[in-house]
Amino acid sequence: EDQVTQxxxxxxxxxxxxxxxxxxxxxxxLRGLFWYRQDPGxxxxxxxxxxxxxEEKEKERLKATLTKKESFLHITAPKPEDSATYLCAVQxxxxxxxxxxxxxxxxxxxx
Amino acid sequence: xxxVTQSPTHLIKTRxxxxxxxxxxxxxxxxxxxxxxxxxxxxxxIFQYYREExxxxxxxxxRFSGLQFPNYSSExxxxxxxxxxxxxxxxxxxxxxxxxxxxQYFGPGxxxxxx
Numbered sequence: 001e002d003q004v005t006q007x008x009x010x011x012x013x014x015x016x017x018x019x020x021x022x023x024x025x026x027x028x029x030l031r032g033l034f035w036y037r038q039d040p041g042x043x044x045x046x047x048x049x050x051x052x053x054x055e056e057k058e059k060e061r062l063k064a065t066l067t068k069k070e071s072f073l074h075i076t077a078p079k080p081e082d083s084a085t086y087l088c089a090v091q092x093x094x095x096x097x098x099x100x101x102x103x104x105x106x107x108x109x110x111x
Numbered sequence: 112x113x114x115v116t117q118s119p120t121h122l123i124k125t126r127x128x129x130x131x132x133x134x135x136x137x138x139x140x141x142x143x144x145x146x147x148x149x150x151x152x153x154x155x156x157i158f159q160y161y162r163e164e165x166x167x168x169x170x171x172x173x174r175f176s177g178l179q180f181p182n183y184s185s186e187x188x189x190x191x192x193x194x195x196x197x198x199x200x201x202x203x204x205x206x207x208x209x210x211x212x213x214x215q216y217f218g219p220g221x222x223x224x225x226x
Binding site for chain 1: 115214217
């Protein structure tokens with residue numbers, strides 16, 4: 001059974017204070033690891049897909065990396081508008097390519 | 112390009128009733144997946160529809176059922192509602208599941224409250 005664990009559950013940062021979010025996973029036949037951003041009461045917004053260990057992707061202040069057991073979402077010099085819940089999900093070898101999500105990290109960036 | 116849309120936005124039902132939620136997939140996407148997200152948790156996979164057939168199912172009872180139509184839109188039906196069914200129901204669309212592009216794009220969700 002695919003499993004995803006995210007840490008920390010919540011993170012408060014001052015504006016400009018860089019940090020990292022962790023996503024540990026176990027999956028049978030990784031097809032992809034996904035990062036999403038979710039604002040309160042809204043659907044998840046797609047950020048990145050990583051397919052193999054060593055891969056990195058960047059978007060504005062966010063950078064996602066992948067190893068064989070975990071992924072990190074690095075946030076550089078965050079701004080208050082980066083406040084959201086960040087969800088990590090894995091896609092295994094099942095025919096439906098369904099996503100298995102972690103519980104998310106709730107990020108608050110204070111001005 | 113039109114994104115994923117869902118209706119209604121909010122819904123309040125009584126325990127034992129039945130509910131139908133609707134989803135229109137993103138332009139060019141023929142696969143629709145449904146997820147349930149309880150407060151403070153990540154989304155949980157309910158099932159997926161591809162070419163109007165169920166293409167995979169998560170750990171949900173048979174009272175959760177669905178349909179996909181020729182225009183790729185989809186419905187989620189829940190019978191005999193229970194209090195624990197209160198959640199945000201998310202629809203996600205993607206290109207064919209057998210293809211190389213695996214990203215799933217989510218709609219805004221339907222907030223279901225069961226009293």
